[in-house]
Amino acid sequence: MKLASVFAASCVLLAAMAQAKPTNKKCQTGPHGVKYVKGRQFDRIFQIVFENHDVWPVQADPWFNKFWKKDNHRLLGNYHAITHVSQPNYFNMIAGSDFGDNLYNAVAHHPEVANLTSLTLETYYKYPWLADSDNLINYPANVKTVIDVLEEAGVSWRAYAEGYPIHQGCNFTMTVDSTAYARRHFPFVSFESITNKPERCNNIFNSDQFFEDYKNGELPQYIYYVPTVKDDMHDTNTTYGSQYIQKTWSKIFEEKYFNENALNILTFDESGNFTFSDMNNQIYTTIWGSGVETKSTWDHIDWAYYNHTSLISTIEDNWTGKIGQLGTNDTFANVIRVKKPYTS
Structure with a gap:
């Protein structure tokens, strides 16, 4: 042996x-x-993604406002989504690009949507092409994702979604209802480099499996978790979202095993402002874990510029010592510095 x-x-x-x-x-x-494969900054990364809120309304919620101020917690004060609508931001999180699929490009072909401030069910009924582009996109097998980076480095991974229609495997069901799973928020089923490989589909789960893996002390090294469109605040508000977190996650977020040598990230997919003047797209993002040092007040905020593709470059740097393996925006996205903020 x-x-x-x-x-x-x-x-x-x-x-x-x-x-x-x-x-x-x-x-x-x-x-x-x-x-576990030893990483340069951390040995496990957990990402949970919420929906469609500007940074300051989130900061105004008492729970979110206090969360990043705890020991070993840090606010990424200059973190940005990349575009609108939801789905292309999720693509950037695992593939480093939206491949031109975003609302800004769509308006060139459909100028009537330029003044939209939100995407409601009524909007989808009026412009059905929006719903199609938000759910049915598939990228061919030659398009790489962060999964290629992880597997090449021998790093275990699993993706979990609340309300996912099956327990395990690749499923292509679209949005069911306003309280359930939304395919557009779960990018792993939109890349044939994942869905064409049964062994990769076997790493995609309903969220129930996350809590089993946690209970058994067998969390993979890369964890991607998305709540339902109700719990992620897409169809609710920050008060509802913070209550959901306190009920479902508070104990886990503070537990030693969950934090040991881990980088945990809570972020949003995009800001709540859907107008085409909103090029800033700043969102609330907090990191925490045992390696996040907060010896002074200044250690609680990192003002370096980050965006969703930084999640990939951080993973690449951590387990391979270099960035840019996907050849997309990960080539130049800033790596999140875990131990101390860039501005300390």
């Missing part, structure tokens, strides 16, 4: 002895006991 296999088996045994929550960072394992 190879030494690595012996080490991994030992980690599994130690994890079981510790009531399935590993406490030794050298022995953290993912699903099926797969050994």
Whole structure:
């Protein structure tokens, strides 16, 4: 038996002895006991994505306002979405580009939507092409995503969605209703480089599996989580969203196992302003974990410029030591500095 296999088996045994929550960072394992690959800044990354709110209304909510001020928490004070509508921002999170699929390009062909301030069901009825472009896009198998980077580095990954129509696998169902899963918020099923490979589809789950993986101390190293369109505040508000987080996530967010050698990110897909003058698109984003040092007040805010593609370049830098493997905007997106902010 190879030494690595012996080490991994030992980690599994130690994890079981510790009531399935590993406490030794050298022995953290993912699903099926797969050994963690050591990263430069962190060993696990968790991303949860919310919807359609400007940064200041989110900051006005008491929970969001206090969250980034805790020890080992930091506000990314200059973090931006990339475009409108929702889906192209999600594409940027895992592929580093929206490939021209955004509202700004669409208006060249449909100028009547230029003054839209929101995308309601009535809007979709009036302009059905918006709904089609927001749900049915598929990119061919030669388009790479962050999954290619992770697998090349041997890093375990899983993507979880609340309300996902099946427990495991690739499913192409569109939005069901206003309280459920929305395909446009779950980019993994829009890339044939993922959906054409059964072994990759096997890493896509209903959110119930996340809580099982957490309970068993087997969280993968890359975690992507999307709530329903109700819980992610797309169809609700920041008060509802903060209550959802407090009910579902508060204990997990503060738990030692969840934070040990981890970079956790809470962000939004885009701002709430859908007008074409909104090129700023600033959104609330907080990072936290044991490696986020906050020894002074200034350590709680990082004013460096980041956007959704920074999530990819940060992963690339962490596990491969370089950025730009996808050849898209990850080539020049700023890497999130975990330990200390750039501006400290």
